[in-house]
Amino acid sequence: MLVVRGAQGIGKTALLRYLESSATAGQLLRASCVESEMELAYATLHQLCVPLLDRLCELPVPQRQALETVFGMRVGPQPDRFVVGLAVLSLLSGAADGSPVLCAVDDAQQMDPASAQVLGFVARRLPAASIALVFTARGRTQDLLGLPELELTGLGDAHAQVLVNSARCGGLDQHIRDRIVAEAKGNPRALLELPCELIGTQLMCLHGKTCAGPLANRVDQPVLAGIEELSEESRLLLLIVAAEPIGDPTLVWRAAARLGVTSAAALTAEVDGLLSFDVRVTFRHPHVRSAVYRAAAQQTRRAVHQALAEVADPHDDLDRCAWHLAAAFTEPNEAVAAELEQSARRAFARGGLVTAAVFLQRALALTPDSSPRAERAVAAAHASVLAGDLETAKRLVDFMGIDDRNEFLDQLERGCSVLAAVPFS
Numbered sequence: 001m002l003v004v005r006g007a008q009g010i011g012k013t014a015l016l017r018y019l020e021s022s023a024t025a026g027q028l029l030r031a032s033c034v035e036s037e038m039e040l041a042y043a044t045l046h047q048l049c050v051p052l053l054d055r056l057c058e059l060p061v062p063q064r065q066a067l068e069t070v071f072g073m074r075v076g077p078q079p080d081r082f083v084v085g086l087a088v089l090s091l092l093s094g095a096a097d098g099s100p101v102l103c104a105v106d107d108a109q110q111m112d113p114a115s116a117q118v119l120g121f122v123a124r125r126l127p128a129a130s131i132a133l134v135f136t137a138r139g140r141t142q143d144l145l146g147l148p149e150l151e152l153t154g155l156g157d158a159h160a161q162v163l164v165n166s167a168r169c170g171g172l173d174q175h176i177r178d179r180i181v182a183e184a185k186g187n188p189r190a191l192l193e194l195p196c197e198l199i200g201t202q203l204m205c206l207h208g209k210t211c212a213g214p215l216a217n218r219v220d221q222p223v224l225a226g227i228e229e230l231s232e233e234s235r236l237l238l239l240i241v242a243a244e245p246i247g248d249p250t251l252v253w254r255a256a257a258r259l260g261v262t263s264a265a266a267l268t269a270e271v272d273g274l275l276s277f278d279v280r281v282t283f284r285h286p287h288v289r290s291a292v293y294r295a296a297a298q299q300t301r302r303a304v305h306q307a308l309a310e311v312a313d314p315h316d317d318l319d320r321c322a323w324h325l326a327a328a329f330t331e332p333n334e335a336v337a338a339e340l341e342q343s344a345r346r347a348f349a350r351g352g353l354v355t356a357a358v359f360l361q362r363a364l365a366l367t368p369d370s371s372p373r374a375e376r377a378v379a380a381a382h383a384s385v386l387a388g389d390l391e392t393a394k395r396l397v398d399f400m401g402i403d404d405r406n407e408f409l410d411q412l413e414r415g416c417s418v419l420a421a422v423p424f425s
């Protein structure tokens with residue numbers, strides 16, 4: 001018997017699936033608890049027992065009738081939970097006579113209370129051999145208390161790096177990957193999603209699109225409400241950290257000073273609960289960064305990027321300067337666009353495919369004249385294809401008004417002659 005516990009995205013379901021696939025012999029009984037069924041008494045138990053229903057006839061009559069009643073197979077008075085528990089014990093023991101049985105219950109924090117009570121009872125009484133009952137849960141579930149627990153705590157840094165590299169938005173610069181690894185704290189879902197989120201949120205917001213997304217609900221409502229209640233200085237500090245992709249504390253404080261924000265005014269206990277100042281400044285909760293960036297007014301975001309562009313050292317970090325400057329601009333500007341194109345070349349040479357694609361998309365948006373626009377559109381589409389972002393590539397090809405989109409994308413993928421005039425050829 002085991003309860004696998006851990007935060008959302010830490011890998012509980014993945015571990016359960018791995019366990020199921022490793023159990024090659026015997027019978028597998030599965031249940032996945034969903035919030036919408038929490039009110040339905042015995043919903044999880046029913047899911048779990050469906051494959052065993054033809055064995056009900058083997059049970060003593062009171063136990064059989066109890067299960068038939070709670071599963072809605074007969075009409076009768078609500079049976080005693082103790083009898084239901086004994087019936088499930090008998091059913092599982094009968095099924096395990098001869099070959100092992102693995103019962104896998106995912107998301108037990110959403111289990112209906114009647115099932116939780118019965119399965120907790122069963123788990124404490126199951127014979128040790130031949131039946132395994134494994135639950136996953138985000139937190140502690142009252143009825144499962146006292147059962148052996150395995151707390152998942154996330155991946156170590158080396159494995160986290162491997163996972164970030166495997167994310168669909170791979171090809172990020174190493175220093176951005178380092179920050180993601182620091183912020184994700186070994187959480188596999190965060191490691192897979194943050195690379196896209198970090199870049200995607202900024203891009204979406206820069207293009208003036210709605211900044212909502214599936215990740216918005218990854219941040220608890222109270223956390224978001226708490227951020228709204230912070231002072232203007234504190235919120236500005238959070239926004240500076242959110243907009244600065246590396247988490248360089250010196251740069252963050254220089255930009256803060258430029259915007260008139262002092263540490264005395266901005267650093268409150270609440271901010272301390274959200275940010276961690278170390279070699280890097282990181283958000284304690286990996287998705288708060290995007291939430292902060294999304295929540296800010298466009299004008300404030302621009303002011304923050306402007307300040308970051310001004311304080312970044314152009315000799316040390318030309319690319320960061322170019323990016324912030326680009327984010328601060330709304331009007332087309334060839335000088336800024338050309339800077340970004342150069343940054344894209346450098347990123348590409350370093351293997352930062354996503355960064356290169358993002359730089360080029362932004363360069364395109366800021367290019368005033370049609371001839372370089374066409375070139376940059378092709379280059380941006382090419383870089384997007386190479387970075388594995390086909391959606392963006394398709395949008396760019398449509399924007400260019402090319403008739404046979406698929407053929408063109410194929411050519412881009414193969415790096416064909418169409419790219420001859422383009423920076424990445």
Ligand SMILES: Nc1ncnc2c1ncn2[C@@H]1O[C@H](COP(=O)(O)OP(=O)(O)OP(=O)(O)O)[C@@H](O)[C@H]1O
Nearest residue numbers: 007008009010011012013014015138163188189192
């Ligand atoms: N050890 C691992 N190595 C690589 N990827 C992993 C690992 N563990 C989990 N993942 C991936 O991370 C993501 C989140 O994992 P999973 O769905 O198992 O989390 P969870 O703990 O069940 O989350 P929730 O509480 O939301 O149900 C999935 O895409 C999964 O494939």
Ligand SMILES: [Mg+2]
Nearest residue numbers: 012013014107
């Ligand atoms: Mg899960």
